[in-house]
Amino acid sequence: MILYMNSTFSTRAKEEMCTYPFEKTCDMASEIYGILLFASVFTKREIRIITANNCFASRLRKLFGNVFDIEIPLRQSSKSRYVFNLTDKSQLSRIFERYSLESEYSHSIRLNRAIIEDECCINAFIRGAFLAGGSVSNPKTSYHLELVTPRYNLSRELMALLMDMELEPKITTRKSSYVIYFKYSEAIEELLTRCGASVCAMDIMTAKIEKDVRNKLNRRVNCETANIxxxxxxxxxxxxxIKKLMNDNAFDALPESYREAAKLRCENPEFSLSELAAMSGVNKATLNYRLNRIKEAAKRNTKEESQ
Ligand SMILES: [Zn+2]
Structure with a gap:
């Protein structure tokens, strides 16, 4: 699987995962297992892993060195891509033996759950799978994490594994590949944390809080704008x-209390009725009544004019 890591957040997540310490051999082997299942080529004749990520490239070399004592020849295919190629028969058979693999063809490669029984091994396996075949979008844009493979059986078995972890993954097809993905921020946070990218997981949490706060503020502003x-x-x-009555010379005929209400209204057009009432010393209902009577008087005048 060729990975184009154009997303900065994805690259950052991978870089963080690559700082995860090498502690137990079971975990290093499990991580390699994840990488191999998501490698571009994984057959008895060849293993080929392609990446654009520097940190992943150097971690890959260390992992194979630690677990298999194999130094993988590194090739830089283009300016930004590293290609790891392994074709040595004895080295390949050592790797195949380690994972009890018999298959000749990469498309029949399946996920052997017996290899990754423990929690630590499962997490390491997913880290490897993500490093080789995963990406995650910037949480400021959207919540999306995916693992892509052209292998049908592997996609189904990985789905089962993730469901056992109660992560509720979804699956779809893209061109000739299967895409296992997550849209829930909680599941993405959980997965990244398990893979050793807890800082990125925290970034998702922070982005979510910021979004929530912004939404709440927007709602309030909209609400206030509507009220204004x-x-x-x-x-x-x-x-x-009021203007109409003044033009018609009918304003002075209004009771004094009405004229006062009118003056207050004209002088403070941006105030709400409650604010005006507080200023005038009469209650809101009374003030409203007086202003409405002014409105009615103006309407009456208009009607009389048109008759
Ligand atoms: Zn382990």
Whole structure:
């Protein structure tokens, strides 16, 4: 599987995983197992792993050195890609023996759960699989983590493994490959933490909190904007009515309390009724009544004019 790591977050996650210490041989072997199952070529005649990630390239060499005492020849195929090629028969058969593999063809390669029974080995296996065939999108854009393989059996068996871990993966096809993916931030956090990328997992958590806060703020701002336009809308009708009465020389005929309410309204068009009431010293209902009476008076005048 050729991986184009154009996502910075993905690269960062892999770099963090690559700092995971080499402790137990069972875990190093399990990590290699994950890498091999997601390698570009994994047959009895050849193992080929291609990556653009520097850290992964150097970790790969250390892993094979530690577990199999094999020095993998490293080739830089282009400016940004490393190709690991293993064709030596005895080295290949040592690797195949370690994982009890018989198959000649990469497409029939299956996941042997007996190799990764312990929790530590499962986590190491997934780290290897992710390093060789995974990617994760920047949580600021979307929550998406995927593992891609052209091998049908492997895709189904990996699904089963992830479901046993209660991670609820989904599967789809892309071109001739199977894509196992996660859309839930919690599952992505869990998976990255298990693989040893807990800082990236924390970044996802932080991004989620930031998003939540921003959404809440937006909702509040929208709500306040709606209230302001409602206030302004009401003020405009009142002010129009007052102007109309003034133009018609009907304003002075209004009771003094009404005129005071009108003055207050015109002087403070941005205030809500409650704020105006607080300023005027009368209650909101009374003030509203007076302003509405002004509106009605203006309407009556308009009707009389049109008759
Ligand atoms: Zn282990």
């Amino acid at each position: 336009s409602k206030t302004v809308g009401a003020a405009v009708t009142h002010i129009d009515a």
